[in-house]
Amino acid sequence: xxxxxxxxxxxxxxxxxxxxxxxxxxxxxxxxxxxxxxxxxxxxxxxxxxxxxxxxxxxxxxxxxxxxxxxxxxxxxxxxxxxxxxxxxxxxxxxxxxxxxxxxxxxxxxxxxxxxxxxxxxxxxxxxxxxxxxxxxxxxxxxxxxxxxxxxxxxxxxxxxxxxxxxxxxxxxxxxxxxxxxxxxxxxxxxxxxxxxxxxx
Numbered sequence: 001x002x003x004x005x006x007x008x009x010x011x012x013x014x015x016x017x018x019x020x021x022x023x024x025x026x027x028x029x030x031x032x033x034x035x036x037x038x039x040x041x042x043x044x045x046x047x048x049x050x051x052x053x054x055x056x057x058x059x060x061x062x063x064x065x066x067x068x069x070x071x072x073x074x075x076x077x078x079x080x081x082x083x084x085x086x087x088x089x090x091x092x093x094x095x096x097x098x099x100x101x102x103x104x105x106x107x108x109x110x111x112x113x114x115x116x117x118x119x120x121x122x123x124x125x126x127x128x129x130x131x132x133x134x135x136x137x138x139x140x141x142x143x144x145x146x147x148x149x150x151x152x153x154x155x156x157x158x159x160x161x162x163x164x165x166x167x168x169x170x171x172x173x174x175x176x177x178x179x180x181x182x183x184x185x186x187x188x189x190x191x192x193x194x195x196x197x198x199x200x201x
Contacts, residue, residue, distance in 0.1 A: 004059040017064045019097070020056070023049065024070075024082040045083030057092040066095035068150065071105065074098045074130035086130060090137045090145045097184065099150040100126040102168070103157035116157025120167040123151065127175035146181040153185040153192050165196035 007018045038048065056065060073086040089096050100123050103116040115122050130147055137143070151168040152160055165185070172183045185192055 004056065007056075007060055007063065011060070011063050017066055017095075018060065019066045019068065020093075021068045023052065023067060024084055027080075027082050044079070045081075046079040046085045046088060049079075049083035049085075050088040053089055053092040064095075065093045066097055066148070067093045068097045068099055071098050071100035071126055071149075074100065074126040074133075086133060087137050090134060090143050091141060094144055095146055095148045095181070096130070096134075097148050097150055098126065098130060099186070100168075101150070101152040101156075101186070103152060114157055116152075119152065119158075119160075119164050120171045123149070123168045123171035124175050127172055131175060131179065146179070147176070148181045148183060150184050150186050153187045153196070154189075160193065162193055162195035165193045166198070169196065 003020075010018055053067070067089050069084050069086060069089065070080055070082070072080055073084045077085075079085050086096065086098070102119045102122040105115040105122055107113050107115070109115045110118070110121055110125060112118050112121070127147065127149060134145060134147060138145075149172060151165065151172070153165050154160060158164065169183060173180060
């Protein structure tokens with residue numbers, strides 16, 4: 001399929017990691033007007049997603065693969081209506097990259113009216129949960145998956161200045177401790193907050 005073909009070409013050109021972004025069932029628009037040749041409408045969406053993850057790994061056995069998941073996949077145990085269950089990714093990807101943007105958590109999360117104002121608390125809680133789930137999963141299967149989250153570096157719900165971005169980074173360090181595997185910042189305009197990146201970050 002074209003996903004695998006593009007990935008193979010990228011590996012052949014020297015890319016050292018292939019990132020699969022936003023692999024999910026749709027959640028917006030008129031869902032009744034959508035049809036999927038790979039889904040019968042009754043099989044759990046998470047099972048379809050897991051089978052696709054397995055397919056990617058089988059077709060790209062030696063490639064370093066990463067996947068971007070919704071931040072809520074770290075704390076929710078359902079599939080969020082889009083087929084994403086974080087445990088389903090652990091066996092097939094080298095890096096799991098939850099998008100733990102505080103602005104994307106609903107009002108009331110951790111009893112905060114506006115979670116975007118609490119970047120440290122939201123990211124720390126999400127990462128703690130994801131790491132616990134990874135530890136439990138790894139007790140039954142030998143895996144190499146590591147967590148490397150996307151962090152918010154854009155203004156939504158609050159102004160994300162040096163301190164707001166840095167608090168997210170500190171939350172990742174504090175949660176991961178010796179299992180720290182980095183983080184990534186996202187801003188759709190590609191303008192990043194340099195002041196948040198201290199020498200040890």
